[in-house]
Amino acid sequence: MAPAEPLLAATGISKHFGGVVALADVSFDVRPGEVHCLAGENGSGKSTLIKVIAGVVAPDAGTIGIGGELFHHLTPRQAIGLGIEVIFQDFSLFPNLTVAENIGLAAQVADRRKVVRPRVVRRIAAEALERIGVRIDLDARVEDLPVADRQLIAISRALARDAQIIFMDEPTTALTWREVEALFRVVESLKERGVGLVFVSHKLEEVLRISERITVLRNGVVAVTGDVTRFDRAAIVKAMTGRAVTDARPAESVRSSEQPLLEVEGLGLQGRFKDVTFSVQPGEVVGVTGLLGSGRSEIAEALFGVTPADAGSVSVDGRPVRLRSPQDAIKAGIGYVPGDRLTQGVFLDQSIGRNIIAGSLDRLVGKLDLVRPGLAQRTVDETATGLRIKMSSADAPVRSLSGGNQQRVALGKWLARDPHVLILNSPTVGVDIGSKHEILELLQAKSRDGMGIVIISDDVPELVAICHRVLVVRQGRLVGELSGEQLTEETVLRELAA
Amino acid sequence: MTTASDAGQRPWLSRLRGSNNEGILALTILVLCVGVGVVEPSFWSVRTMLNVASNSMTNVIFAMGVLIVIISGGIDVSFMAIGIFCGYSVIVLTNETGFGASSAPVGFVLAAVIGVALGVLNAAAIAGLHLPTLIVTLGTQGIIRGAMLAYVGSKVIPDYPEGLDKLSTNYLVTATGTSSTRLSVLIVPAVLICVLVSLLLRYTMVGRGIYAVGGDAESARRAGFPVVGIQFFIYLFAGLLAGVAGLIHVTRVRLANPYELVGGELDVIAAVVLGGASIFGGKGSVSGTVLGVVLISLIRNSLILLGVPGSWQRAAVGLLLIVGVGAQALSARSRRTSADLVAEGAPA
Numbered sequence: 125m126a127p128a129e130p131l132l133a134a135t136g137i138s139k140h141f142g143g144v145v146a147l148a149d150v151s152f153d154v155r156p157g158e159v160h161c162l163a164g165e166n167g168s169g170k171s172t173l174i175k176v177i178a179g180v181v182a183p184d185a186g187t188i189g190i191g192g193e194l195f196h197h198l199t200p201r202q203a204i205g206l207g208i209e210v211i212f213q214d215f216s217l218f219p220n221l222t223v224a225e226n227i228g229l230a231a232q233v234a235d236r237r238k239v240v241r242p243r244v245v246r247r248i249a250a251e252a253l254e255r256i257g258v259r260i261d262l263d264a265r266v267e268d269l270p271v272a273d274r275q276l277i278a279i280s281r282a283l284a285r286d287a288q289i290i291f292m293d294e295p296t297t298a299l300t301w302r303e304v305e306a307l308f309r310v311v312e313s314l315k316e317r318g319v320g321l322v323f324v325s326h327k328l329e330e331v332l333r334i335s336e337r338i339t340v341l342r343n344g345v346v347a348v349t350g351d352v353t354r355f356d357r358a359a360i361v362k363a364m365t366g367r368a369v370t371d372a373r374p375a376e377s378v379r380s381s382e383q384p385l386l387e388v389e390g391l392g393l394q395g396r397f398k399d400v401t402f403s404v405q406p407g408e409v410v411g412v413t414g415l416l417g418s419g420r421s422e423i424a425e426a427l428f429g430v431t432p433a434d435a436g437s438v439s440v441d442g443r444p445v446r447l448r449s450p451q452d453a454i455k456a457g458i459g460y461v462p463g464d465r466l467t468q469g470v471f472l473d474q475s476i477g478r479n480i481i482a483g484s485l486d487r488l489v490g491k492l493d494l495v496r497p498g499l500a501q502r503t504v505d506e507t508a509t510g511l512r513i514k515m516s517s518a519d520a521p522v523r524s525l526s527g528g529n530q531q532r533v534a535l536g537k538w539l540a541r542d543p544h545v546l547i548l549n550s551p552t553v554g555v556d557i558g559s560k561h562e563i564l565e566l567l568q569a570k571s572r573d574g575m576g577i578v579i580i581s582d583d584v585p586e587l588v589a590i591c592h593r594v595l596v597v598r599q600g601r602l603v604g605e606l607s608g609e610q611l612t613e614e615t616v617l618r619e620l621a622a
Numbered sequence: 623m624t625t626a627s628d629a630g631q632r633p634w635l636s637r638l639r640g641s642n643n644e645g646i647l648a649l650t651i652l653v654l655c656v657g658v659g660v661v662e663p664s665f666w667s668v669r670t671m672l673n674v675a676s677n678s679m680t681n682v683i684f685a686m687g688v689l690i691v692i693i694s695g696g697i698d699v700s701f702m703a704i705g706i707f708c709g710y711s712v713i714v715l716t717n718e719t720g721f722g723a724s725s726a727p728v729g730f731v732l733a734a735v736i737g738v739a740l741g742v743l744n745a746a747a748i749a750g751l752h753l754p755t756l757i758v759t760l761g762t763q764g765i766i767r768g769a770m771l772a773y774v775g776s777k778v779i780p781d782y783p784e785g786l787d788k789l790s791t792n793y794l795v796t797a798t799g800t801s802s803t804r805l806s807v808l809i810v811p812a813v814l815i816c817v818l819v820s821l822l823l824r825y826t827m828v829g830r831g832i833y834a835v836g837g838d839a840e841s842a843r844r845a846g847f848p849v850v851g852i853q854f855f856i857y858l859f860a861g862l863l864a865g866v867a868g869l870i871h872v873t874r875v876r877l878a879n880p881y882e883l884v885g886g887e888l889d890v891i892a893a894v895v896l897g898g899a900s901i902f903g904g905k906g907s908v909s910g911t912v913l914g915v916v917l918i919s920l921i922r923n924s925l926i927l928l929g930v931p932g933s934w935q936r937a938a939v940g941l942l943l944i945v946g947v948g949a950q951a952l953s954a955r956s957r958r959t960s961a962d963l964v965a966e967g968a969p970a
Binding site: 200201204210212214216217218219220221225229230232233234237238239240241242281 | 824825826827828829830831833834836837838840841842843844845846847900903904905
């Protein structure tokens, strides 16, 4: 069967920013009823390509063919008019408006309406939600809804504007795997309607499942493109990174007879979690996973004193500790890399060097409590080298780094302190494959040096790859523990779903 | 698709409360009236009603302008300067040139035009140069007031052109007692403006666009709202409303004093915030704002009745502003933590 005529064909797109080549002679097309995956590491040119097609950025060269017409560049309004919709990672919704308005107004504004009739807006929204078969209260304010609902609203909004081609930027990062399943059902129904979809994703398992075709960008050029059946995981990773990366590495066994580094006994917080008991041995990597709202993040925050627990006890190195605040936790030797690194993990506008020493200033001071510049510099250099942070200089702001390197800085801030126990919440969300691999390797190296590591995550393959044990949380209770032979992706998923 | 019971467990209660706490405000006003009436029975009179209405009519128009600015996520402190510039300039201009001296409507059109022209200053700096609204309007407040005193005049003018003079003594209602209290016919345009702004905010794309911009300006741009155009509209329209309000004030008091109004921003901003408009943008209603203006006016009126000196009245209004903003911040925080619970583990 000959492939259908493409809905959109971008040909020979090039774009420079100053002296940097973002895209060089990139061609990309989307056919009706297919999912075309756009993969590539951070900085490979994916976002620039989307922006060119959405009319946000004008290309230096190349053409965009759509609906039999050829454009040298588009404006955002033109792109919307031609049926191109981009669902950004933040969904770009209006938190203060109702579901109906979020969906309906966007359609009306695209039609250049001057008068708003609430009944029409409601009808448009109801129809759009109906089309993807979901039920969400039309009168609810978006700010009161969970992330998964917001995603569906963003999709409905695109449909309400007669989208022919929908770009989804990292659509699954904020979703639990159960919600991802629901999203994929919606995607299948869109395919049946002949909509062309473009997925931008770091999660290769998903990419391979849902896509018909895949295009991998590397350094602004198309590294490889073709039917997804021709690729396996290793081939995609190689195309993305330019080198072979193996991901599945069985974790080594732990010396178990020693005094546990961290002992948690009957930890509880009213209404959040209860009776949480576990321990972490020196050199052990323990994973904690659970569905959205299961309490997995609350447990981590309780251990770091952010939202202190109201029952149970915690010991570090055999000494009982009281964790009423992050200061207590730090004093006890616990470090915490939060899930939302952009708002909680790093100071974006401060330099890389300052970020790295921010967590350990008390160890770098001399007389009069003044920071000793030489010692500080040495700490920065050692940490940056150890973490292999790609930077022009330690004085550059963290904002200028890619997602993977930002996460390394967040990590470096704690490693410079050398905590006994390091707790990480979703450490590789939004991090590209190459960096992810290196971050996980680094954590393993630290654990071999005797650090106890607790990883909160719903990235099951990642947990299976690096954890000695995985604890499963359901409705605020530890309901399962998997280790050794029993620890596989399948068993974890089964525990989660039970 | 959706049923009324989805909206909340007790829909009648939430409807009574209103989406911007209008119900709570109305209740506060009621309690205040009863309370003051018990302490000071002379409060319960037609006079009080007319007084409150008279004192509210200019502020409610200013408040409409401030409301749309606040909904869009900004703040305006230049509206009183624009108001007095327009009111005073129209009197000076008409007296000197005789243009439209016999017709009050011409004066109001003139005030509106000057107001829009001054609004361009705000619009250009805010929408064009993306500068922060508080700083821009603080700056334009100084520029506009200074320019008026330097170029238009700095004397108090008691002589009015014929048209406005007649209008100033045209009363809708007169209550007689120990002293007579009258309600100017200018309450009619004030009410009309409130209705107009309410329709604008609810049923036009520009109006909904103002809410969208206040909710998330970047999202509004991506959704295809002409954000710069909407911002221009907001500050030009706020200028127009301030111009009209300024001339109504000058007409009503029958003495064109260029040193008036500026400094009275507190009452209006406090009224809008108490009326449920979110200082963080994206929320607010005309009905709430009207209630807020009435509440402030009532409080001032009652404090006078109870013999509280003027400086304490100002402090009381200041306190109310902080209370209003504080309540918003608290409810925003509790809303955020409950949303975080749902979105646990999700990156921003």
